[in-house]
Amino acid sequence: MIGFATAIGRGLRLKLGDWGWSARLLGTLLMHLGACLRRFSLVREQIFFLGNRSLSIIGVSGLFVGFVLALQGYYTLQRYGSAEAVGLLVALSLVRELGPVVAALLFAGRAGTSLTAEIGLMKAGEQLSAMEMMAVDPVQRVLAPRFWAGFIAMPLLAAVFSAVGIIGGWLVAVPLIGIDAGSFWSQMQGGVDVFKDVGNGFVKSVVFGVTVSFVALLQGYACKPTPEGVSQATTRTVVLSSLAVLGLDFILTAMMFSI
Amino acid sequence: MQSSRYDALVGFFVLLGGAALLFLALKAGNLLSLNFQDTYTVTAKFDNIGGLKPGAAVKSAGVVVGRVGTISFDDKSFQARVILNMNQGVAFPKDSSAKILTSGLLGEQYIGLEPGAEEKNLAAGDIITQTQSAVVLENLIGQFLYNKAADASSTPASGEKQ
Numbered sequence: 001m002i003g004f005a006t007a008i009g010r011g012l013r014l015k016l017g018d019w020g021w022s023a024r025l026l027g028t029l030l031m032h033l034g035a036c037l038r039r040f041s042l043v044r045e046q047i048f049f050l051g052n053r054s055l056s057i058i059g060v061s062g063l064f065v066g067f068v069l070a071l072q073g074y075y076t077l078q079r080y081g082s083a084e085a086v087g088l089l090v091a092l093s094l095v096r097e098l099g100p101v102v103a104a105l106l107f108a109g110r111a112g113t114s115l116t117a118e119i120g121l122m123k124a125g126e127q128l129s130a131m132e133m134m135a136v137d138p139v140q141r142v143l144a145p146r147f148w149a150g151f152i153a154m155p156l157l158a159a160v161f162s163a164v165g166i167i168g169g170w171l172v173a174v175p176l177i178g179i180d181a182g183s184f185w186s187q188m189q190g191g192v193d194v195f196k197d198v199g200n201g202f203v204k205s206v207v208f209g210v211t212v213s214f215v216a217l218l219q220g221y222a223c224k225p226t227p228e229g230v231s232q233a234t235t236r237t238v239v240l241s242s243l244a245v246l247g248l249d250f251i252l253t254a255m256m257f258s259i
Numbered sequence: 260m261q262s263s264r265y266d267a268l269v270g271f272f273v274l275l276g277g278a279a280l281l282f283l284a285l286k287a288g289n290l291l292s293l294n295f296q297d298t299y300t301v302t303a304k305f306d307n308i309g310g311l312k313p314g315a316a317v318k319s320a321g322v323v324v325g326r327v328g329t330i331s332f333d334d335k336s337f338q339a340r341v342i343l344n345m346n347q348g349v350a351f352p353k354d355s356s357a358k359i360l361t362s363g364l365l366g367e368q369y370i371g372l373e374p375g376a377e378e379k380n381l382a383a384g385d386i387i388t389q390t391q392s393a394v395v396l397e398n399l400i401g402q403f404l405y406n407k408a409a410d411a412s413s414t415p416a417s418g419e420k421q
Binding site for chain 2: 044045048091159160163164189190191192198
């Protein structure tokens with residue numbers, strides 16, 4: 001009995017310690033914004049790796065999500081005789097929901113895993129310890145530029161995803177199905193609000209960028225410095241950041257759009 | 260050397276992201292319809308505004324001449340008080356009438372202005388008195404059923420046909 005209670009207490013203490021450590025890491029990363037802006041070349045290099053290199057998968061996925069949304073939306077809407085609203089349906093679903101969420105999930109798979117693996121291998125190879133020996137703060141030199149690069153790249157990727165998706169929806173709806181182009185765009189413009197829909201979608205994508213980058217860096221920085229540890233950390237990055245994105249998405253949607 | 264190559268590519272990436280945001284704001288969103296022209300406000304009172312929303316268009320002869328500003332409830336006359344922001348430079352006679360219309364079957368509602376014949380024009384702060392409320396489907400169906408029932412029974416006593 002006492003052993004059981006001890007186990008619970010010990011588990012709780014370790015868990016709280018982990019959370020506190022994570023929160024302090026997040027605080028430190030946020031504090032290093034100034035240092036990152038001073039040496040922006042480090043952030044720029046990471047934006048290239050996280051942003052430019054993810055463009056192809058984001059662009060192609062956005063295009064196909066737009067195609068499918070237009071086809072499925074048309075199937076439902078034409079039953080009610082309002083097939084012209086397919087533009088509005090595609091734009092609203094992409095801008096409010098799918099753009100930020102799917103871009104964040106892809107970003108977690110494409111960029112988050114590489115961040116975790118990179119940091120984890122640096123740790124396993126004792127490069128981070130070597131940096132500390134040389135009085136270089138690894139959080140400032142290695143983690144913070146990656147964090148802020150994710151912060152900058154993710155909203156841009158989500159915007160590209162939504163824009164390409166809307167173009168994909170147009171390609172299916174107007175040339176393929178034959179919906180009038182004028183009503184496609186005017187219904188869309190009539191129903192999409194710049195601040196309520198596009199602006200809130202942008203806020204979501206910023207939050208997801210912070211979440212995914214932070215989870216990836218945390219997993220890499222806290223992983224066991226062994227091959228198994230790095231592989232487990234990479235898996236956890238995908239699982240945890242996807243779950244976090246979906247959970248946060250629900251909370252943000254409830255806060256932004258239900259009021 | 261190497262970082263200048265990154266400079267250009269990262270620059271392209273940021274420009275692409277910015278262009279995508281601009282596309283979303285201008286082509287998909289309604290940023291273009293937010294006008295920053297000078298306007299004058301006119302009030303119109305309706306018995307029922309249906310689904311009219313702030314920001315809806317005010318059209319005359321199909322052309323947008325203004326936007327709906329705020330909508331509030333007047334507890335003196337139990338009517339809806341709708342503030343119309345009319346574009347400066349578009350003048351309407353004082354006895355113009357306002358109707359709430361719907362674009363298409365499921366489209367959004369807008370206000371249609373029909374010019375009257377008076378010499379004087381509407382000035383800022385004026386009230387449009389001649390208004391026609393939104394068509395409420397339930398009332399329409401109710402009226403239709405009532406007429407049907409009256410026709411079927413064919414009793415001349417039911418004199419409340421409209």
